[in-house]
Amino acid sequence: MRTAHTVDTVRRAEAELMARLPEGTLMQRAAAGLxxxxxxxxxxxxxxxxxxxxxxxxxxxxGSGDNGGDALYAGARLARRGAGVTAVLLAADRAHPGGLAALRAAGGRVADDPFDALDTADLVLDGITGIGGHGGLRPDAVPIARAARGSRAVVVAVDLPSGIEADSGEVPGEALRADLTVVFGTEKPGLLAGPAREYAGTVRLVDIGLGGILPSVPALEALQHLDVAQLLPEPGAASDKYRRGVVGIVAGSARYPGAAVLAVAGALRGGAGAVRYVGHATDAVIARFPEALVHAGPPGKAGRVQSWIVGPGLGDDLDAVAEVLAAPVPVLVDADGLRRLAAEPALLRDRAAPTLLTPHAGEAAALLDTTREEVEAAQLAAVRELATRYGATTLLKGATTLVADPDPRTPVRSNTMGTPWLATAGSGDVLAGLAGSLLAGGLSARDAGSAAAYLHGLAARRAAADGVPVTSYEVADALGRAWRDVRETGGS
Ligand SMILES: NC(=O)C1=CN([C@@H]2O[C@H](COP(=O)(O)OP(=O)(O)OC[C@H]3O[C@@H](n4cnc5c(N)ncnc54)[C@H](O)[C@@H]3O)[C@@H](O)[C@H]2O)[C@@H](O)CC1
Ligand SMILES: [K+]
Structure with missing residues (x-):
């Protein structure tokens, strides 16, 4: 599991650890790792x-803070190993004194002209701001950051890419995109939430000894193979199709039959014992999947299910949304179902069973009565707000997918397994099917949503492995391989 803690939590833990150690120890540990x-x-x-x-x-x-100190000390260490190290001081009179002295003592120097230095650099260490930075890069730092990014050098961010907000993952102005971010002690929320995460490149964690001091419940977490393997349901000897769970799908319409087919495709790979399709696309579903149980409707007459998925490709025939939400089983609401919910949030009021909402940014904007741009600029805040306002677990789709529970103390799950190839028509239908199927298998809404997002991303990566565009159907087809991948690495 990757975990991230807020700046306040990190500062408290650092202060506690620093009080026990000789002065400067933590910064030296950070500089050594860097x-x-x-x-x-x-x-x-x-x-x-x-x-x-x-x-x-x-x-x-x-920069002027300890982030600059880390970078200068690392520069000194590299200079002692024979690198030619030049410092660009963003606030010349406030540079970290110890770090600057160490750099000079090791043979490093301060640049006369930052742009000349960057022109020939092999590696740039970005120590402009870390967890103390706010408001994006300052105007004087912008041309320097641009020159760094435009040079041939590899850019390594110290703790965080400068210009991102550590706690919110927002990028209020310009920020310096890194190839590698070396983060100290624990990740920060901005490294696991968009849009900031897209500035971090590869993330590498350096242990500075905070492990035993940080609270065990983080602010954000991201599942890895092993975590997903442990969540996936596994049929036992006593399983029959009903015990493995039946997932009901209300999706598709005469106009959008494909959404039904793709949702069923996702659900069939989610481990449920059976998939029951309800709606106007029975012929299309049966033609592709003879194993599906089909029913023309309404949902209440379709037979028992352990979870419902409602919404993909429904068009304007939305009566089934209220009917499904009245059922005492977990319900996943997607796409057109979310439109219905935005118009009538009270549909969720009396629900006791779990609900999982799976909006993309545009749908989230409608649910929050704001704009898509606002949601995309503040994804973490949006997913938290949706979960508390609607009292439902919410999965916000995007380059980084976030899953929040209504209880704000529960860590938000971040899925970093996505790929740009997933931005293709129908991929959300497959995800809804898969997540709903995991709900039928008994996973909580948060586990079902985050495990589904992970497998879905991994499947897309597998399907796009040779660099060709993938269709949503191919993503569904690759889910079996993704499932096997996590199982094998997870050792179960
Ligand atoms: N204290 C320690 O011993 C340790 C510190 N660490 C490092 O220290 C960093 C935090 O240090 P600080 O608290 O000094 O904070 P920062 O170094 O992140 O920056 C704070 C300074 O930058 C200025 N500033 C804020 N926003 C700015 C902006 N947008 N543009 C330019 N300047 C801006 C502030 O006025 C302040 O002087 C961590 O990110 C980490 O790199 C870690 O190495 C762990 C150990
Ligand atoms: K930085």
Whole structure:
């Protein structure tokens, strides 16, 4: 599991640890980890260097805080290993004194002209701001950050890409996009939530000894293979199709039969014992999936299910949404179902069984009565607000998918397994089917949503492995392989 803690939590834990250790220990641990990561990058030949630390050209962008201190100390360590290190001081009179002295003592120097230095750099260390940064890059830092990004150098962010907001994942102005982010002690929410996450590149965690001090419940978490493997239902010897769960799907219409087919395709790979389709696309569903149980409607007459999925491709025939939400089983509401809910939130009021909402940014905007742009700029705030306002677990789709429970103390789950290939028609229908199927298998709404998002992303990566565009049907088809992947790595 990847976990992220808020800035306040990190500062409290750091203060507690610092009180027990000689002064400067934490910063030296951070600088040592940073140096190791940079040395590895330089040796691997990333950037324009010759595959060595010795003789490579490193530029340290140092702001006025401890983030700049970390970067300067790492610069000093690289200089001692033979790198030519130049510091660009964003606030010359407030640079970290110890870090600057160490850099000078190791043979590093302060740049006369930042742009000349960046022109020939192999690696740039971004120490402009870390967890103390707010409001995006300052105007004087913007041209320097642009020159760094435009150079041939590999960019390594210290703790966080400068310009992102650590706690909210928002990017209020310009920020410096990194190839690698070396984060200290624990991840910060902005590394697991969009849009900030897209600035971080690969994330590498350096242990500075906060492990035993940080609270065990983080603010955000991201499942990994092993976590997903442990969540997936596994049929036992006593299972029959009803015990494995029957998932009911109300989707598709004469106009959009494909949504029904794709939702059924996702559901059939979610481990449920049977998939019951209800709606106007029975012929299309049966033609593709003879194993599906079909019923023309209404849902109440279709037979028992352990969960319902309602919404994909329903069009304007939305009476079934209220009917399904009145059932005492877990319900996943997607697409057109969410439109109905935005018009009548009271449909959720009397529900005792779990509800999972799966909006994309546009649907989330309608549910929150705001704009898509606002949702995309503040994804973490939006998913939390949706979950509390509607009293339902909410999965907000995007380049980073977030899943929040109504209880704000429950960590938000972030799915970092997505791929841009998933931005294709019908991929949400497959995800809804898969997540609803996991609900029928007995997973909580939060587990079902986050495990489904993970498998869905992994399947898309598998299907797009040779770099060709994938269709949603191919993503559904690759779900079996994704499931096997996590099982094998998960060791179960
Ligand atoms: N204190 C320690 O011993 C440790 C500190 N750590 C490092 O310290 C960082 C936090 O240090 P600070 O609290 O000094 O905070 P930062 O270094 O993130 O930045 C704070 C400084 O930047 C200024 N600032 C804020 N927003 C800005 C912006 N948009 N543009 C330019 N300047 C801006 C502030 O006025 C302040 O002077 C962490 O991110 C981490 O890198 C870690 O190494 C762990 C150990
Ligand atoms: K930084």
């Amino acid at each position: 140096t190791a990561a940079c040395a590895e990058l330089l040796r691997s030949g990333s950037g324009s260097g010759g595959g060595r630390v010795y003789g490579s050209r490193v530029v340290v962008l140092a």
